[in-house]
Amino acid sequence: MIKTIRDEYGLVSPQVLGVMLKVPRHEFVPKGFQKVAYEDKPIEIGFGQTMSQPYTVAMMTHLATEIPNTKYQFSNRLQNTNRTSGKIKRRKVLEIGTGSGYQAALLSYFFDEVYTIEIIPQLSEFGRNNLFRLGYKNVFVREGSGEYGWKEKSPFDAIIITAALEKDLPPVLKTQLVKGGILVAPIGPRYSQVMTRFARLKNGKFKKEEFQKFVFVPFVRNE
Ligand code: SAH
Numbered sequence: 001m002i003k004t005i006r007d008e009y010g011l012v013s014p015q016v017l018g019v020m021l022k023v024p025r026h027e028f029v030p031k032g033f034q035k036v037a038y039e040d041k042p043i044e045i046g047f048g049q050t051m052s053q054p055y056t057v058a059m060m061t062h063l064a065t066e067i068p069n070t071k072y073q074f075s076n077r078l079q080n081t082n083r084t085s086g087k088i089k090r091r092k093v094l095e096i097g098t099g100s101g102y103q104a105a106l107l108s109y110f111f112d113e114v115y116t117i118e119i120i121p122q123l124s125e126f127g128r129n130n131l132f133r134l135g136y137k138n139v140f141v142r143e144g145s146g147e148y149g150w151k152e153k154s155p156f157d158a159i160i161i162t163a164a165l166e167k168d169l170p171p172v173l174k175t176q177l178v179k180g181g182i183l184v185a186p187i188g189p190r191y192s193q194v195m196t197r198f199a200r201l202k203n204g205k206f207k208k209e210e211f212q213k214f215v216f217v218p219f220v221r222n223e
Contacts, residue, residue: 001025001038001054008040009055016062019109025054028102028130047120049217051100052162056214060103063184063197063211064093064158065110090157094176096146096219097162101127104139107160114139115153117146119220147221149176161185164193164216170223174198174206186216 002020005011026037029051033043042050051057093111095104098118104127107114116139118124124143131139142150146161147170154176161173165187177183177200186193195211 001040004040005055005058009058011055011058011062013058013062013066015065015110016058016106019061019106020054020058022109023102023105024134025102027134028100028105030100030126045100045123045126047123049099049120049123051102052214052216057103057106059195059211059214060160060162060184061106061110063195064107064160064182065090092153092156093158093160094146094150094153094156095160095162098127098141099123099162101130101136101139101141103160103162104141105131105134105136108136108139111157112138113153115142115150115156116140117142117144117150119143119145145220145222147172147219147223149173151176155181157181159183159185161219162216163219164188164190165219165221169198170221174200179204186214188213190218191215 002017026034029037029043030045040053042053044050091112093107093114095116098116104114104116121143128141149172155178156176157178159173165185179200179202181200183198185196187196188194192213193216194213197209199207201207
């Protein structure tokens with residue numbers, strides 16, 4: 001899996017690949033899928049939802065943990081959390097779309113606290129159980145819609161949305177980011193979304209960067 005991400009897709013971040021080596025993906029897949037857990041494909045987790053393929057997860061993790069516009073890359077969790085240089089202290093991240101909990105587990109190595117919200121109760125339970133069984137103590141799972149963020153725990157240094165937004169971001173999410181914080185989300189129509197990263201600038205404006213296209217399950221939205 002790591003070889004594919006590094007050699008075929010060219011994502012070479014040693015930090016992200018190092019953490020992917022540590023997190024047992026086969027412990028997050030539903031029963032019967034252990035054998036394919038490290039293959040380059042998405043895996044169905046029930047209720048019409050899927051865990052993204054490993055490369056997609058790697059890419060999102062990379063975008064959420066890298067500081068845009070600097071050459072600085074995290075070398076390990078300790079340095080990361082104690083770091084004072086750079087603009088962003090990566091303390092808290094919000095993930096929307098817990099699913100299996102795999103993405104949250106990866107994020108737990110980069111941030112002090114990971115907050116993750118899942119709208120489908122059974123999947124919230126599935127993700128929570130996986131994370132608990134494997135001892136990820138700094139990950140907090142909540143059932144509900146991520147559309148409104150997680151106000152009590154905000155602001156976040158980063159927000160990562162693992163379901164597809166059709167167009168714009170839910171406005172509340174922008175307000176739950178620290179200045180200098182970043183938000184990563186796939187945005188676009190049903191079968192093709194552009195991976196997008198927003199950085200909240202000091203002056204309150206948002207800078208937008210666009211990356212490759214992916215296909216995600218839809219983000220459920222009321223408003
Ligand atoms: N990150 C997951 C994969 C998530 S698939 C993993 O690592 O396994 C996307 C998930 O987003 C699905 O489980 C879906 O139910 C959830 N989702 C979609 N819209 C949502 C919303 N508004 N709030 C919270 N979760 C949502």
